[in-house]
Structure formats: C-alpha cells, structure tokens
Amino acid sequence: MLLITGASGGLGQLIAGHLAGRDDVVLGTRRPAESERHVDFDDPASLDFSGIDTLLLISAGEGEDDIVIRRHEAAISAAEEAGVRHIVYTSLSGDGDHLAYALAHRWTERRLRGSSVDGTILRNGLYAEFLAAIAAPGPDLTIAAPLGGGRLAAVARADLAEAAARVSTDPAAHAGKVYELVGEVALGGAELAAAVGGSYEPSSLAKAREALTGSVSHSFQVPMLVGTYSAIAGGFLDGASLPRGELRALLGRAPQSAIEVYAATVRASA
Numbered sequence: 001m002l003l004i005t006g007a008s009g010g011l012g013q014l015i016a017g018h019l020a021g022r023d024d025v026v027l028g029t030r031r032p033a034e035s036e037r038h039v040d041f042d043d044p045a046s047l048d049f050s051g052i053d054t055l056l057l058i059s060a061g062e063g064e065d066d067i068v069i070r071r072h073e074a075a076i077s078a079a080e081e082a083g084v085r086h087i088v089y090t091s092l093s094g095d096g097d098h099l100a101y102a103l104a105h106r107w108t109e110r111r112l113r114g115s116s117v118d119g120t121i122l123r124n125g126l127y128a129e130f131l132a133a134i135a136a137p138g139p140d141l142t143i144a145a146p147l148g149g150g151r152l153a154a155v156a157r158a159d160l161a162e163a164a165a166r167v168s169t170d171p172a173a174h175a176g177k178v179y180e181l182v183g184e185v186a187l188g189g190a191e192l193a194a195a196v197g198g199s200y201e202p203s204s205l206a207k208a209r210e211a212l213t214g215s216v217s218h219s220f221q222v223p224m225l226v227g228t229y230s231a232i233a234g235g236f237l238d239g240a241s242l243p244r245g246e247l248r249a250l251l252g253r254a255p256q257s258a259i260e261v262y263a264a265t266v267r268a269s270a
C-alpha cells in the first residue's frame, strides 16, 4: 500500500490524478474527503502508518525551519515505527542550497539517509508556476523583478507529479537514488517578457523586499522570496551545475516547455 501525504496540495492533487482508481494507493491530507485519510504531521494521533509499504512524503508547506523539521521528523519516525519499507521525499534541487528554505530539505535528506527505511529523494526544481507568481507581468506587461541577468531552470509542476507517481509506485527500482529534477531550458527576464509580449525591467532586491514586506502573509516569507530572487540573479539556479536529463529519464519523454507553462499560468491568473 502506498500512502501519499499532502494530497490536497498543488503537487499532491496532480500525483493523485495519476494514481486515481488504484486500490493500492491511499491519499492522506489534513482535511480528508471521504475515502481519504487524515494525515497531519502536527497531529501525532493521525500518524499511524501501519499497513503502509511506501510513504510518499510531500514536504510540508512553507514554515520556519523548526516547524518544517518537526513535521518531517514526526512523519519519518512514525513511518519507522510502523515498519514502512520505503520513503520517497520531495526535496529541493541540489543547486538550491543558497535558498532560505533549503535547510529543512537538507535536514530531511540527512535524516532519511540515517534511517533504516529505504529512501528516494526527488530534488524538485522551482516550478514554472512559481516563477509566474514571482515574476508576473504588471498591467502594462512589464516584468519588474530583481532577476538581474540570471536564469531559472524552472520545471512544470505536472512533470514533477508524474515523476513522483512513477517512482513511488515502483520504489524498489529507485532505492537509495537522488534525482535532480529541473527544467532543461533556463529562463531569464528577457525570455519571460517575450513569452507574454511585454518587457523586462530588472528591479532591485531592496524594492522587492519593500513590496513583499507589505504583501506576504508571514514575515518569514520575505527573506525566502528575496533570497530566491538573489539566487536566480546570482546564477545559482540555472541548472548548469546539475546532472542533465534525470527528469526526462524518469518521465520517458521530454519535459513540458517551462516557458509555455509560465505563460499559461500568467494568462490564467490575469
């Protein structure tokens, strides 16, 4: 039996779509519908994984490091206690170590390496859909984001979902593996502007910080997002330092065009 945590999130829903109708898959989420299971890493009573062979552990949202680490520790400990044989974890691409949210991912990877349970790490790159949120054109189609001359190897969330579904339904073939799942074409401000028929005007980190300070729901999101711009602008997230083709190999086809996903997401949110 495969249990997918975080099944109501953007990634989890797409994974569930791939596995719909299978009687060896159960969906876990904090607010379960009928036939789903209540799974909340903050609620120890919901972490009974008995009878589960494989746990697909979707990283538990945004949060301060101590909160996210506590959640992942609770999930992994519960899996160990229940005799789960394999944990597949959705992590962050290996070129993301400068990002503020990297620490909790690397902590979890290390925790899994030290576990007696078999593990597979899916190091997901930043979504093309996320890029559409942080580098959205304004009403005049100007993209004023502090990306400098940097590029992001953005990846379609749907491709990451399909890869996760494939790996977690055939876990033995992927035991001990770490996959770098980023886009094959890195996107910078000029490409994004061309895709939406607008222009790119590089902004500054200070301006972004000022704008974010008044608009995000949680104060920890400000350094997370400013740091993301800074890492892209610094040239750390263009995928050049990572092994090539791992997403393509898992999918058995070319990844979706990230620029098309970016443009479609921008259009859909207009």
Ligand SMILES: NC(=O)c1ccc[n+]([C@@H]2O[C@H](COP(=O)([O-])OP(=O)(O)OC[C@H]3O[C@@H](n4cnc5c(N)ncnc54)[C@H](OP(=O)(O)O)[C@@H]3O)[C@@H](O)[C@H]2O)c1
Pocket (backbone or CB within 6 Å): 005, 006, 007, 008, 009, 010, 011, 012, 028, 029, 030, 031, 039, 040, 041, 042, 058, 059, 060, 061, 062, 071, 090, 124, 125, 126, 127, 130
């Ligand atoms: N690569 C990227 O660009 C990118 C962007 C944003 C986030 N992420 C990371 O990747 C994860 C999946 O992405 P997404 O697009 O699905 O994010 P999302 O739509 O924001 O969903 C948040 C996810 O966190 C889970 N979660 C939050 N608190 C939890 C808790 N206490 N116990 C168990 N699960 C909890 C949610 O599960 P339920 O609501 O189903 O309970 C849901 O799966 C995120 O959680 C985040 O860590 C990656």
